[in-house]
Amino acid sequence: MKVNVRRVLCPSVANYTFYRLQDVPGAYLLQSLNGTIPAPVGLGAVCGATPRCSAFTTMGDLKVVPMAPLFSVMDGSASDVLSCDGIYIATDGRTLAGLLPPVAKQLQSQNIDPRTASSLQPEELRKAFAAAKVPLAQEDKAVGSYTFSQVLAALNDPVWDSRRVVGPGNTAISYVSPVKDQGSCGACVAFAATAIAEIAVAVANESAVNTNDYSEQW
Numbered sequence: 001m002k003v004n005v006r007r008v009l010c011p012s013v014a015n016y017t018f019y020r021l022q023d024v025p026g027a028y029l030l031q032s033l034n035g036t037i038p039a040p041v042g043l044g045a046v047c048g049a050t051p052r053c054s055a056f057t058t059m060g061d062l063k064v065v066p067m068a069p070l071f072s073v074m075d076g077s078a079s080d081v082l083s084c085d086g087i088y089i090a091t092d093g094r095t096l097a098g099l100l101p102p103v104a105k106q107l108q109s110q111n112i113d114p115r116t117a118s119s120l121q122p123e124e125l126r127k128a129f130a131a132a133k134v135p136l137a138q139e140d141k142a143v144g145s146y147t148f149s150q151v152l153a154a155l156n157d158p159v160w161d162s163r164r165v166v167g168p169g170n171t172a173i174s175y176v177s178p179v180k181d182q183g184s185c186g187a188c189v190a191f192a193a194t195a196i197a198e199i200a201v202a203v204a205n206e207s208a209v210n211t212n213d214y215s216e217q218w
Helices: 040-049 096-109 114-119 122-131 148-156 188-205
Strands: 016-020 028-032 061-064 086-090
Touching: 040 086, 096 114, 096 122, 096 148, 114 148
Parallel strands: none
Antiparallel strands: 016 086, 028 061
16 A cells, blocks of 8 residues: 655754754754753754854754764654754854855955965954854864864865865875776776775875876775
């Protein structure tokens, strides 16, 4: 017998992205709300008013997630799984990804290249953060915090392209190894993984030319 199951969409919450049936094991639990748990929109407001909160679950857990969350998949086969089981993660400046664009835009409005942010005086950067209405980088070591140096590093190098890297003397070098032809082998995953290893070794050795040619078979 065929059973039609209607998927219930979880409500969207401004400034948050919802990840259904996923969790972040490295998240730090700030608080678990007791009593009647508000709807997701209300939980978003509570999280927004809670210092350092950058994520919440519909069960009422307020969390701090790392800058680049590593997700784990929840078991969706249990009988008590709800349609909105998962985690809402902030996108409005409480994570590094959300913090950089407004700060970079503020620096650009002052005719300052964000990639030169590390050469600015701390007071200049504080003004840029304040004008962009985003929190200053935290200096503590708690899970999910971001340090001032990490913000500067991300502003200096917003994009990484292994094919175009500035080497010694401002020379352009590529860490990518030559293209391979797998023929009829049908092992594209092995070729891709091996190419990544070749690039990683070239980056570690700061090779001007990547001549690494590792075996995809062994």
